[in-house]
Amino acid sequence: SYELTQPPSVSVSPGQTASIPCSGDKLGDKYAFWYQQKPGQSPVLVIYQDSKRPSGIPERFSGSNSGNTATLTISGTQAMDEADYYCQAWDTNSYVFGTGTKVTVL
Amino acid sequence: EVQLVESGGTLVQPGGSLRLSCAASGFTFSSYAMHWVRQAPGKGLEYVSGISSDGGSTFYANSVKGRFTISRDNSKNTLYLQMGSLGAEDMAVYYCARTYYYDSGTSPFDYWGQGTLVTVSS
Numbered sequence: 001s002y003e004l005t006q007p008p009s010v011s012v013s014p015g016q017t018a019s020i021p022c023s024g025d026k027l028g029d030k031y032a033f034w035y036q037q038k039p040g041q042s043p044v045l046v047i048y049q050d051s052k053r054p055s056g057i058p059e060r061f062s063g064s065n066s067g068n069t070a071t072l073t074i075s076g077t078q079a080m081d082e083a084d085y086y087c088q089a090w091d092t093n094s095y096v097f098g099t100g101t102k103v104t105v106l
Numbered sequence: 107e108v109q110l111v112e113s114g115g116t117l118v119q120p121g122g123s124l125r126l127s128c129a130a131s132g133f134t135f136s137s138y139a140m141h142w143v144r145q146a147p148g149k150g151l152e153y154v155s156g157i158s159s160d161g162g163s164t165f166y167a168n169s170v171k172g173r174f175t176i177s178r179d180n181s182k183n184t185l186y187l188q189m190g191s192l193g194a195e196d197m198a199v200y201y202c203a204r205t206y207y208y209d210s211g212t213s214p215f216d217y218w219g220q221g222t223l224v225t226v227s228s
Contacts (some may be wrong), residue, residue, distance in 0.1 A: 015165050031194075033214045042201060042221055043151065048214040090211030093165060095141070100150040102149075 001092035004098035011104045018074040021085030022098045024086060025068060032070035033088040034063060036081075043086065079105050108132040108217045110202050111219050112213030115222030124228075128185040128219055131158035136160070136180040141215065142187050144198035154200070155187065158208040165209070169195070189224070197226045 004024045012018035022032060034047035045054050047063035050070065060075045070089075074081050082105045087098035114126040122170040128140070155176040156165045164176050173190040185202050199221040205213035 031211050035215070037151075042218040043203075043215070044218070045214050045216050048216070049212065054214075055218065088215070093209055094167070095153040095156070095215075097151040097153060098144075100167075 001095070002089070002096045004087050004089060004096055006087060006098040006101040008099070009102045011106055012074070012077045013106055014079060015076055018077050018103055020072040020074075020087075020101045020103065021086050022062070022070045022072070023068055023096075024070075024089060027068050027070055027089060028066045030065075030089045030091065032063065033063045033073075034061075034065065034070075034072045035086045035088065036083045037086065038083045046085075074103070077097075077103075077105055081105060107175065108204075110200055110204070110219035111216055112200060112219045112222035116202060117223045117225045117227060118192055119228050120193055123188070123190045124129065124224060126187040126189065126200055126202075126224070127223060128182045128187075130185065130204075133204075133208075135178075135183040137215070138147070138204045138206060140176075140178060140185045141203050142176065142185075143201045143203055143215070143218075144196075145201070145221075146195075146198040149198075152198075156208065159228055163208060192224070192226045194226050197224060199223050 031049045035043035037043045051063045054092040110133045111129045142154040157176045173191045177186045201221045203215040203218045207213040
């Protein structure tokens with residue numbers, strides 16, 4: 001079965017840039033999606049189709065996808081961005097979620 | 107405003123059964139595929155099951171195939187998940203979520219419910 005791998009944690013200082021990789025076989029040939037989940041809350045879509053932002057998502061969130069890696073980038077990270085982030089893709093008739101990355105804003 | 111409201115989660119004994127519901131409002135329910143995604147305590151997201159907009163196609167993760175049944179009632183704007191032979195591995199918060207297309211890699215899960223907790227314990 002298809003797997004998406006993320007680092008368990010990423011730390012970033014306020015105002016700096018956080019990059020969250022998501023690795024999967026030929027992931028660049030698929031669309032990647034990203035979700036933010038804060039403690040006790042439901043996931044929220046922050047990036048769809050590799051790099052598009054839904055309405056209401058701040059411009060500091062951006063995405064890219066090439067080769068075997070999709071990346072979510074948070075520029076000018078704010079304390080409110082501290083959360084778990086999950087990548088997601090579609091493979092062979094199934095939706096697959098990444099292992100998740102906890103972003104800590106120090 | 108799009109709303110998805112899950113219900114039905116409760117404490118159930120190992121081997122027991124349970125039916126979850128997801129009431130939808132604020133959009134044309136019959137135009138969207140619907141899905142169940144679960145999250146075990148302290149763990150990541152796991153895709154469970156999906157159903158096409160007309161209910162004609164369904165999909166199940168291997169971990170629940172043969173034990174869970176997804177269905178929908180478009181006249182009631184409601185999604186269901188019938189769960190059977192429940193084990194400790196099924197203990198999780200269950201979210202319903204929508205996508206515009208059913209079996210496509212182009213549609214995101216753009217709205218999620220608040221989740222309902224299923225606890226499996228004797």
